Amino acid sequence: MKAIGKHLTVDMYGCSFEILDDMEYVKDAMMTAVREANMTLLNFSAHKFEPQGLTALALLAESHMSIHxxxxxxxxxxxxxxxxxxxxxxxxxxxxxxxxxxxxxxxYHIKRGDFGSERDMKPKVKVSAGAIYRVRSTGAKVFRFLARAK
Structure with missing residues (x-):
């Protein structure tokens, strides 16, 4: 089965304070990216924080784009x-x-909805033997202790 979507997450470091705090500039950047990347804008929403920072979200027919x-x-x-x-x-x-x-x-490039084979879609059952191991380990410690006591 083919992946449902492509998800890119990008951490951008060393950007200028002025650029990152300018709502209109960031909106223009996002609108240009939407247009150039052949995406369909459904809605745009943004919020400016005080004293600085912003969050902008472009709701797309294809999914979404956001910047914090x-x-x-x-x-x-x-x-x-x-x-x-x-x-x-x-x-x-x-x-x-x-x-x-x-x-x-x-x-980071993430394939969303990449189930692989039909078998990969079924939930996996995890079996833990931790408690049995602890009992066995504790028993061994008791035997060592008793052996030293003589």
């Missing part, structure tokens, strides 16, 4: 999740990097 900024740390947490094959989350991340200008990034 921490200007005092020069850090932005970016999340791009898309379903289907026509959108390009990697292109969206590329555009966001151009706008936010991080010194370095850490990107």
């Amino acid at each position: 900024t921490y200007p005092e740390l020069g850090y932005a947490a970016v999340d791009v999740f898309t379903c289907g094959d026509h959108s390009r989350p990697d292109k969206a991340v590329f555009i966001l990097k151009k706008f936010l200008k991080p010194e370095r990034t850490k990107t």
Whole structure:
């Protein structure tokens, strides 16, 4: 079975305080990324925090894109999740990097809904033998103790 979606999470470090604290700039970056990555915007919502920082969310027909900024740390947490094959989350991340200008990034690619085979979809039962091991281990300690006592 094929994965349902692509999910990219990106930690962006070393961004400028001014960029990360500018609501209009971040919104423009996200709108450009949505357009260039062939995504369909359904709704955009954002909140500016005091004294600094913001959270912006683009609700997409394909899923979502979000940015949480921490200007005092020069850090932005970016999340791009898309379903289907026509959108390009990697292109969206590329555009966001151009706008936010991080010194370095850490990107994780996650396949969402990748069940693998039919067998992989069934819940796995975990059997623990911890209690039996502890009893056996305790018994061995008692025997060692008694052997030393003589």
